[in-house]
Amino acid sequence: MEDFISLALKKAESYDVDFAECRCFGYETEEIRFRNGQIDKLKRDKDLGYGIRVLKNGAWGFASTAIIDKSILEDIVRVAIKEAEATSRIIKKPVELTEEPIIKDTYETPFKIDPFEVDIEDKIEILKKADSIMSEKGDSIKVRENSMYFARINLNYGNSEGTMISQQELFTGGGCSATAIENDNQNRNIILFDMRGYEYIEMFDFEKTSDQIATEALILATEAIAPKPQKTTFILEPYQLGLTIHESCGHPSELDRVLGWEADFAGTSFLTLDKLGTNYQYGSEKVNLVCDPTMPYVLGHEKYDHEGVKTKKFNVIKEGIFNDYQSDRQTAKLIGKEHSNGNARIDRYNRFPLIRMSNLYLEPDPHGPKNIEELISETNEGIYGVNWKSHSIDDKRMNFQFAVQIAYEIKNGEIGKPLKNTIYQAATPEFWGGLDLMTKEWRIDGHGPVCGKGAPYMQSMWISHGGPWSRFQGVNIFNG
């Protein structure tokens, strides 16, 4: 694609643009879902196209197509130029970008087995086995679902400053879900991804996971009770901690939201510009929230963002104080930063890059209890919540309410009765201000391509989150 991109940039430059970039973006996916003893879904998709973005007269113009053919390249460039000229009529200030190093590189995420080369029968066999494990749990399991998902993304990027990057990423995911109906109708499920090849299927361990999911679905439908409304100590495991980070820390620290650019759909942010560099207290001093897409194998890993900026590790929150926004080249420049933090990403060739979360996690406490068992033993009374069931947050990311799939009472430092329909509700800084204890052990989970942002087309982005098992004081719990 390098020749194609070079040609596109050359054509764009002939129109006297201030800046041009060309992004070829393609993906291949395969999804297999086995449901109640049958193949419910077997789908293989392919998508490829390119987009050309130009800066002319201080304004952006963008044109894209799925027709990869040099004969229409000139037309596509001309459309982008026309778009920029039209845009320039309604701008207040010319677009400026941060200066970034020129990069020439090719990068592939490491993997051992290409999932697209593995026989479909082998995949079906694993899912069939997981289905029969769930089925053996009895007739109360009314819906059994086990699935695999594979994706390969190819991004080829070049810009008029000389950057030329080729980046290939491979993703593998597994999912198990069981709905049990007895005294109650309850679902338990888990879907996890890593940036690895088919070897992740072994790590996911369908036999063990399907057994655990079905067992816990039965517990929820038979013996679990709903918690009474209370204000109590609440412990989150890394997956649900990740969801809480995502909604209440990740989204509000996206600089485009802060600037009002996402007001038409996703919303704005309580984390306004006056809170940067002014020691704004986001949470307790235990809160060290890190954005690190450089970490290999996790789902949010990328060596370069989709503006060709090398990704880096940085603190969004440091010792409880708000430290920095997630940004791209334009927004970073707007607030006087020297460099972008490398958070620009797209989910399809025909989309404009937006500021997106990648791998955002809470750092563990090296002085905390070793693991969840030790953390519980240090907790006199409270609730331990596991996995996502429901989420909702206001458009400034302040008032949130999340539900967990299964929870457990904690009494005198020990795990007690299982709980269902457990909901926690809080205001963001108040919740993070209550973080008082974290384990040394920690984990990053790949949540999948599940983060939606952007309008009129929502872009779905791959994200990973996590951290240690974490304890929060004074959390409002109720049931529903």
Added chain:
Amino acid sequence: MSLERQKELIIELSELAVKRAQDSGCEAFVNTSIAKEYVTRFSNSEILQNYTDLCRDMAITVIYKDKKRINSCTNDLTKKGILELVDYLTTIVKFIPPDPEFPGMVKQKQNYPSLTLNDPNVSNIGPEIIVDKIEEAIVAGEAVDRRIEGISGNILLTDGFKYFISSVGQEVLYPTTRITSTININAIDHDEESRSNSTFGSRIFSKLGIAREAEEVAKRAVQGLGAKTIETGEYEVILDHQAVNELFFYINMATSSKLVIDKASFLTDKLEQQVFNEKLTLINNPHNPEHLDSRPIDEEGLATQPYPIVENGILKNYSCSRLDAVRLGTKALGTCFNFFGEIIGFPFAETMKPGDYTKSEMILETKDGLLITNFHYINFVNPPVGSITGMTKDGLLIIKNGEIIGSARNMRFTDEILRILKDIEVGKELKQPIKQAYDVKSIVVPLKIKNFRFTSKT
């Protein structure tokens, strides 16, 4: 490359795909679309992003011996690409275990209705004309009040063709145009900020009415200033169109066979039961050209048809895929919809039957209540019982003695849908808001709810 040339290409390639599948002893159907799309996003009264895309997608479903199926979506519309894909699909489909319930291809003759779903005048529209529209919105919004600080939003214009062909002789080609827009306006008074929002659309570009919407949204943003804190508890509320659309999406989801089959719907096993207030009637009418999701054919090749979803509060129909219809022992009504790549039964052209009261009359008759102009981030909390939660979006207005007297700070609600809709009045004026993210539209009326329960405040 022109849309006309693209149209010829997709017909040729779709036919090729079907023939290739037949040559391998399989049957197949193909859904293809091509479109030229103009997208503009603006914020703080300036354009952020402005783009054009020439997009195309082909979804191929291959069926073997009526009980095995596989599908794939591609935008590699080259002969080589299509032939390779069909060869792959026809090979793999034979290894799949058969599903005894799968009903195979649609073999019955379908009477596809002839619908006018396009605007023939949009073919010459370019970015300049879209920018003119945005300028109209900015001028109209900013003229409302000196406290208006920024107009944000987007416009999406899609114009193209959809084509369906199957190996059993069904074929439909139709042009379609859709223009959708969002306007979000910010009013600022000293340190206080208030936003209001509207989503709307049209099939005819000249009828988009963006300036009129911007004016209304700006007025609501100003009305939202000076918000007071109110307490949690039960309130009499009026839901404006946008809020009704957000709420009813979760009812529509619960009538989808996907949720019913998964035991995740609060409407499971409730057919022919009085589940809602008798004043509520919901129809799926995919033949109304005003509805932006109307179409002659569904994703599985069935002819679409109008049908009642809820009639006088009685649940009349689930929206089923053909396989789910077999599983549920009911009939598929041409209601399969592409929901983020998942083909599910869904009432994609929902329309509410209007009642007797205008929104103004409803406000006039409210002694002590609230007008909810919009919701943000509603989500199921416990789907099998229909409990949901969500926030009001800026524009929660206080009504006293039949008048709007001010605004309240946003509130969260958590409640069960069936309880929320127990005691209602149904409004008169029909509008078609768009549920963003899901790109789902409903034609709805305002609703008065007697006991709406707020559970936390901001």
